[in-house]
Amino acid sequence: MCSRRSNTVTKKEICERCGAKCCRGVDYKRWYVRVTLRDIVRIAARLDLDILDLLRKYIVLLPQGAYSIPVLRAVDSSCMFLRVTRCTIHEVKPLACRVYPIIPPGDRLDLRCPLSRFPDLLDEERSYVRQYVEEFLETESLLSRSKTRTVDDLVRVIKSYL
Ligand code: SF4
Numbered sequence: 001m002c003s004r005r006s007n008t009v010t011k012k013e014i015c016e017r018c019g020a021k022c023c024r025g026v027d028y029k030r031w032y033v034r035v036t037l038r039d040i041v042r043i044a045a046r047l048d049l050d051i052l053d054l055l056r057k058y059i060v061l062l063p064q065g066a067y068s069i070p071v072l073r074a075v076d077s078s079c080m081f082l083r084v085t086r087c088t089i090h091e092v093k094p095l096a097c098r099v100y101p102i103i104p105p106g107d108r109l110d111l112r113c114p115l116s117r118f119p120d121l122l123d124e125e126r127s128y129v130r131q132y133v134e135e136f137l138e139t140e141s142l143l144s145r146s147k148t149r150t151v152d153d154l155v156r157v158i159k160s161y162l
């Protein structure tokens with residue numbers, strides 16, 4: 001049934017109808033977008049910003065045990081890069097956004113996303129899962145090893161290792 005329906009509807013149409021729910025509702029507890037350190041480097045380059053400026057403006061650090069993890073900042077619970085229903089950094093959006101609604105490392109889908117009912121439309125998302133897992137593990141390893149807590153810590157880690 002999924003494949004029949006997905007022959008008659010495109011991913012773009014499904015996302016347009018949905019209105020970018022995945023970019024809203026940020027509460028920094030159950031719903032937020034994690035970024036890898038390489039995501040940060042790519043977004044900073046695209047926006048022509050220094051890493052420190054990018055972090056101060058667009059990233060929030062959430063405590064996670066002995067270190068903190070970087071996530072996208074939200075305003076009024078929507079991602080700062082969202083304009084109406086459009087992602088303004090589409091070509092460098094975080095890998096977590098690229099793979100959504102797939103939940104790596106496997107092929108589990110987030111059922112809150114309407115696209116999850118059309119798994120045959122998710123080839124592009126699947127193609128980023130491996131890169132996401134590699135960058136996610138690299139980020140976890142560097143953050144935990146360096147016990148990164150502050151924006152300055154994060155800048156040091158990025159400049160030393162990437
Ligand atoms: S990925 Fe899912 S939640 Fe996000 S806009 Fe598309 S349909 Fe909506």
Ligand code: SF4
Nearest residue numbers: 023079081082087097
């Ligand atoms: S970076 Fe783009 S796709 Fe990701 S949550 Fe923000 S607006 Fe949505």
